[in-house]
Amino acid sequence: xxxxxxxxxxxxxxxxxxxxxxxxxxxxxxxxxxxxxxxxxxxxxxxxxxxxxxxxxxxxxxxxxxxxxxxxxxxxxxxxxxxxxxxxxxxxxxxxxxxxxxxxxxxxxxxxxxxxxxxxxxxxxxxxxxxxxxxxxxxxxxxxxxxxxxxxxxxxxxxxxxxxxxxxxxxxxxxxxxxxxxxxxxxxxxxxxxxxxxxxxxxxxxxxxxxxxxxxxxxxxxxxxxxxxxxxxxxxxxxxxxxxxxxxxxxxxxx
Numbered sequence: 106x107x108x109x110x111x112x113x114x115x116x117x118x119x120x121x122x123x124x125x126x127x128x129x130x131x132x133x134x135x136x137x138x139x140x141x142x143x144x145x146x147x148x149x150x151x152x153x154x155x156x157x158x159x160x161x162x163x164x165x166x167x168x169x170x171x172x173x174x175x176x177x178x179x180x181x182x183x184x185x186x187x188x189x190x191x192x193x194x195x196x197x198x199x200x201x202x203x204x205x206x207x208x209x210x211x212x213x214x215x216x217x218x219x220x221x222x223x224x225x226x227x228x229x230x231x232x233x234x235x236x237x238x239x240x241x242x243x244x245x246x247x248x249x250x251x252x253x254x255x256x257x258x259x260x261x262x263x264x265x266x267x268x269x270x271x272x273x274x275x276x277x278x279x280x281x282x283x284x285x286x287x288x289x290x291x292x293x294x295x296x297x298x299x300x301x302x303x304x305x306x307x308x309x310x311x312x313x314x315x316x317x318x319x320x321x322x323x324x325x326x327x328x329x330x331x332x333x334x335x336x337x338x339x340x341x342x343x344x345x346x347x348x349x350x351x352x353x354x355x356x357x358x359x360x
Contacts, residue, residue: 115139115191115215119184120158121205122195123174127154130193142187144180146173160187174198177205181212191215201228231274247338250274255292262291270338271298282338 117140120127131141131154143158148170155161162183165173173179175198184192192209194200194217203221210216219227227233237244248261262269262285271283271294283298285291 117142117187117189117191118217119144119180119187119189119192120154120195121174121180121192122154122198122200123149123152124154126195126197128157130195131157134193140189142183142189144174144183146170162187177202177208180205181208181214184209184214185212189214191217193217203228229274230272245338251295255295258295259288259291262288265338271295272338273298273302 118130118134119142120130120134121144122130123145127143131143134141141158141160143155143161144164145152145155145161146165146168147163149155150163164179164183165176166179168176177199180192180199192214194202194205199205200218201224203224206216206218206221206224210221218224225232226236231247231249234244234247246265248265251258251261268284268286269291271285271291283294285294
């Protein structure tokens with residue numbers, strides 16, 4: 106399948122997202138004369154994005170309001186039954202999932218977004234940084250994924266220089282960057298980050314198994330590796346962010 110289809114090949118589009126994000130995509134699709142298909146969780150059955158599309162379907166029945174939009178098999182089922190040509194992920198949710206892009210390709214659906222290989226290379230922040238270095242792009246000092254040995258973690262942080270930022274090397278699921286000022290805070294923050302990663306992995310395990318079946322074991326291990334790896338970044342941004350954080354905590358009077 107041609108990974109870069111002309112827009113004329115797309116006559117109908119499923120938007121795998123919700124709310125304002127989905128409405129923006131629908132508006133652009135309507136301007137191009139495309140038929141639009143929305144999905145909604147049960148909690149979002151009265152959401153505005155559902156009324157802005159030509160058709161709308163319940164996704165992830167029985168699942169929570171977030172998990173429903175992460176249900177790859179059900180999204181593919183709806184797209185197939187609605188006979189759409191393409192799937193637009195919006196942003197957030199599955200927009201950075203190479204597995205979702207591959208599932209669309211397997212169902213002969215056009216994924217409106219990067220190729221799976223591109224997402225894998227750039228979704229891993231360590232690999233993306235290495236790619237930038239190989240291309241001669243200036244980057245901030247940073248570490249590879251952190252080891253389990255606490256002494257080595259501390260040594261790596263001191264080599265970068267405090268304050269540092271702790272960042273998930275794969276998509277962090279909304280956990281963002283953590284600014285760390287000293288050794289004690291670093292070890293506490295790394296431990297908390299790893300606990301959160303394990304909890305996120307536990308939540309997604311059942312989804313992996315329902316999708317991959319017998320292949321779930323290897324995919325779950327891959328997912329665990331993705332969510333558990335963190336890296337340390339420097340320095341200047343962390344210093345600015347720390348200053349802003351301290352400044353914003355000072356009580357002020359407003360006239």
